[in-house]
Amino acid sequence: MSTIFDVAKLAGVSTATVSRVINSPEMVRTQTREKVTRAMKICNYKYNSLARGFATKQSNTIGLIIPTINNPVFAESTRGVQDYADVRKTQVILGNTYYQYDQEKTLVDTLREKQVDGLIITTTNPRGNILKTLADENYPFVLLYSTIKTGPFWAVGIDNYRGGYKVTDHFISLGHRRIGMVAGNFSISDRSFHRWHGYRQCLLDHGIAYDKNLLIQTDYSLTEGQGSVKTLLSLADPPTAIFCSNDYLALGAMKGARERGLKLPKDLSIAGFDDIEIASYVIPALTTIRQPAYEMGKLGAELLFQRMENPARPIQRMLGTELIVRDSTARVPG
Amino acid sequence: MSTIFDVAKLAGVSTATVSRVINSPEMVRTQTREKVTRAMKICNYKYNSLARGFATKQSNTIGLIIPTINNPVFAESTRGVQDYADVRKTQVILGNTYYQYDQEKTLVDTLREKQVDGLIITTTNPRGNILKTLADENYPFVLLYSTIKTGPFWAVGIDNYRGGYKVTDHFISLGHRRIGMVAGNFSISDRSFHRWHGYRQCLLDHGIAYDKNLLIQTDYSLTEGQGSVKTLLSLADPPTAIFCSNDYLALGAMKGARERGLKLPKDLSIAGFDDIEIASYVIPALTTIRQPAYEMGKLGAELLFQRMENPARPIQRMLGTELIVRDSTARVPG
DNA sequence: TTGTAGGCGTTATCAG
């Protein structure tokens, strides 16, 4: 593999000149430039951007830490991050925490060792040590799917509380009073916690007593949704509506309910959260909260670059959500 | 940021020793080792693996090129790649081609400049120049979702032809004779082409004339599936069964058919390809060909490491597929 | 506009 040294020798110039035709061609005389270009071709020169990163202390690489790429909502925001990174000529290294905090720690460390220029994190615990340390060391990072509206961290997210509130309000407006919730474990997802909070507050605001038996905390997956709904339906006084804290859970819940012989949405209303693409393709089409995942990823990346270039005071951006009413929710039976 | 040099000075040893306690601690006396460890702590030393990569010419990073992370089947294989890479202490840089060949080219170049140790590629064109060049330069890479069973490339894939054949055979066994196909564009997906080939051959083997009007080539997406099925249903002599070359297309087709007032599967049988997780959660549950995406990703990564360590003769592995019969296919109406 | 030369942090070779 030839280096700028070989090229320089062949072209009869110095390595500095070669470096210049690569990085700021306008600074070198046309004739010289062509001579160099020709030489590069001849020795089949390949640029080594790792060496560059080493010299400049800038790797043109960022790290993206998410719970799991299998959830379409994270796939979508990942695409947003990548697309913006692309315009900034930087690559993204992806890591899944699978909702495990120590995995998050490992990833942060590994990626920092790799000298990524910055980190975009969907954290499992916004109050943990990982982020605190990062901030203390003034390391550039931004939170995605953040629940934090203020404070020392750069972040972009949505108002999960309001989302949960909206869904619940929708149920109530359809006459439901027994409203259950299948939520991602609060210990690994404060997003889920905030959604629950909105759900709970809405109940109270409408004079409906909060019943903790109607809440199930579980892993985010189709199977868990499927199982949890059955538990809820086995209660002495089962819910007539269920709010699932993401669409995968909701899709699973729909299957579980049907396996119990229920007709949807007649016998049971179900709503999700995220509005992944498939949500409008299933039967009945899923009522859910749309969150702008792609835009969030893109904006997160934008903020990260802004933060890296000009570490001013932290910016938090909260994107809008929207209740999308489709066919999986209906008036309370009877 | 402190370096091994600082640590060495503080510990009163040479940089070589510090390097040794990092990379082969057993080679240094316990006492010295502890002295160094202590020094590292004191100066809050952070290892720079980029510098290491520069020195060793090994970045411990691999590149993964896929069409789009939004298709769950690619998300799943990506996870397989990542999980195996993880056990080899290497990170993966992800890039989407969005099925564009020139984007594939760009990604290969960029990632090579970044000095990734190897590449895992789901290519848009297995006979194009990109792979040829890579192979000529003896660059380590392996193909994923490969259609190639033999030849100079390392690869792992499935038998798409047989998959297409199986689905079609299933339709025929249910009495269908008018069988349509909604396929990903052959120009960007030879996988789709092979599936079509199996479909076509199966028709012929059963004495059913091939009708090119029953084939639609399109982009892989829910919307395209939805639209394409309508075109097919508008034919003078419409199909009673439709084979979609992936599950997203099939899920879209189900919606499109329903919008035309058809009852599924009574009025129209639909089958997909991939067996993404959601396939068994929709109504009617989707009949499809299961391809082991996670295993494929994992095996692909394994092969890449094998190739990097011992560039022997190329290995191609074809994984098994399975027809999963669910509820979206039924006997021909009437 | 171009050349010289030192530096980036770690590894690896060779002595001791």
Added chain:
DNA sequence: CTGATAACGCCTACAA
């Protein structure tokens, strides 16, 4: 078991 030192490929003052 440890130390000295030359790479590794590119960038960037500074000088010419």
